[in-house]
Amino acid sequence: MDYTALLKNVQQFVTTYFATHHDDRFSYHNSGHTLDVVKAATSIADHYQLSDEDRFIVLCAAWFHDIAHQNDDPAEHEAKGALMAMDYLKGLNVDEPVAEKVRGCIMATQMPQNPQNLLENIICDADLYHLGTTDFKEKSKELRKELQRVYNKDISKQDWRKGTICLMEQHRYHTDYCRLLLNDQKEKNLEELKAKLNEKDEEDTNQMSKDNKPEKVTLLPPAPGENKKDAKKRKKEKPVKGRETMFRVTSSNHQRLSDMADRKAHIMISVNAIVISLLLSLMLRRLDEHPRQTIPAIALLLVSLVTIIFSILATRPNLPGGTFTQEDIDRKQVNLLFFGNFYKMSLDQYNHGMVAMMNDSDFLYGSLIRDLYTQGTVLGRKYQLLRISYSVFMYGLIASVLMFIISAVI
Template sequence: MSNIVSTTETFVRDLFKEKLSGTFTYHNLTHTLRVLKGTNEIIENSKINAKDAVILQLSALLHDTGYIESRENHEEISVRIAKEFLESQDVDKETISGVKECILATKMNHEPANLLEETIRDADSSHFGKKYFQEVSEFLRKEYSLQGVQEYSAQDWRDATIKLMVKKHQFYTPYAIKEWQPQKESNLAKLLKDKKKDKKKIKKEKLKAELKAKYKDASPERGIQTFYRTALRNHIKLSDIADTKANILLSVNAIIISLVLSNLLSKLDTNPYLVTPSAIFVLSSTITMILAVIATRPNVTRGKFTDEDVKNKDVNLTFFGNFHKMELSKFQWAIDELLKDRDYVYSSLTKDLYFLGKVLDRKYRILRWTYTIFVIGIIVSILSFAISFKASGQSVEEVTKTIVNP
């Protein structure tokens, strides 16, 4: 009968190699051989006769072959595969019947009825009482994930395993209780310890988050910083907008003056009625350009400060114009002094905000005048051209020909 065990092992090896999916990271040949090893341990240390030993060994090898077809009801499929294989090997019906009963006994909720069923159940779950329990358990979690059975987080899987070990699993045979139960209890104790440690960590992080949120809500510092940050950003953005507007006016009026000078200047001798409107047009554009340049013209500051200025908090170190001519060592010293005093920091930010506002006020006042003069100049120039054309007595076609043609 020992030959049938060897033949069956070869059969299972080939079957799993050819037909078992690679997603079975737990229910595979390694698990099968582990169950066979556990079965042999119990057989060697129990009063089990040779015939029953063969039944157990065959059951250990064939009990998970049904996974090649389906996870659902794999025990029944395993019974069918085992029956067909063993009959092809001329195994007697009594042995085949015993193998069938042992395979069906591996169902999770089945209560073993005899020593053989107890043995195969203990061997099938022997990893609970081994030092490599954690690694094997992770293989099963990975299998569930790969096959879309269920996704478990590390904490959820640990909790489910603890529940299984405490409420559903038990060893039945005297050998398993004596040899594997102590290690199972050690494995369970480690899981419980890890769970307790995680609970403390989660509780600590939750408390830390609550205190942090409470501190942020209660502390005025955050609101103050947000105010300065928002106000300064808005001022800088408005300054950029003002510079952009001034650059647009510069570009437009430069083009206007170029066109006027290139097209009308050479015709003023023969068309004197164009002198006044052209002069108004060029003058308004020139004034507009000058005001646009003034609006964007940078103000040069002395770029130096004294030790007394820092000590008296009279210098604003947030603006480059107050320190660009200072040596690095002096500037570093001044910054160190600034950072030591919270009130000095906020005072500097306030000054920076105030003077940025003053600069913006100047820019936008000049820009307002610039746009006003530009619009008025355009309107007056057009009216002047219209009056001059009418006074000259020329038709629209003649005037257009005079302006456009070189």
């Protein structure tokens, strides 16, 4: 089944539906939000290297998950959107198990979210992706405007902040990818909301009813003996989490790419090992009966052998000496985050080096940078060797087949 073509049909249908059912009241749950969710779902799905079928399920659910939000009862929009998706996919002759998984993903986005598998985890995280981005403030404002228009009810800024804080404190990202990528910014957004909640907002106070005057909420109190000025200074001095996030995400991506390279090399080794086995067991023993195919057979054998060699070189580990000196520690020239630099050292020596690194931020960040660089250079070497392996196999296979054809014809 051509899932790429099916996804294009889904995109066209949903885009047309939003264009013909536009409602100005919905400033958040509109085509823009759907596009954002599709983009986030694509990013997460690509990270987990989903199959074509699973990728279609996730992205189809992302397109349909809010399509019915502009109906009479927004609270039931997930169920109505799931029915619309099932009907549309049935018209495209999509297999029922696939359509059922799309329905399950759409229903998983219903609050409170309760996903049951990886695909549902991905669509749920994509739906609330904005909670951990810098666009959170703008998205929150648009959602507040929408609710006020739809339900014809004024929602004060303070009440809105309280509700949003409650949502964010209860919310948890379901995928490791989103937890790693978005949690830091989400915590920052939450802290800013709490800080604003503590400030006196005269505009909101004048709009509130005297009978429903909210109690004063005190969140994030200053430390004992600390005035507001010191608290603000302490807040400014908090370490920026963006750097740690960058290191974690980059290291995770490097590891994922390394795993992909190893799998590709394994495929090439397995395929060419089978080719060599067949050549040795069948073809070469009968060359005396078909002498004209001797050269093509040897050529194919050499192609497979060279391909395997480069694939093995791509996965063959390289280990340093496994030792470091006190001079290396003092000059901050050793990366203790890589086992190859310390596996021959004693625990006391390694502990001494790690403590020295942790107590020196320049040493620590320098080691992280060096570790990422080393991972990158290893990846570069792997993929260069893999490219050679695939090129030799592709062009060599073409040349060998042509030689077999020529030998058979002439």
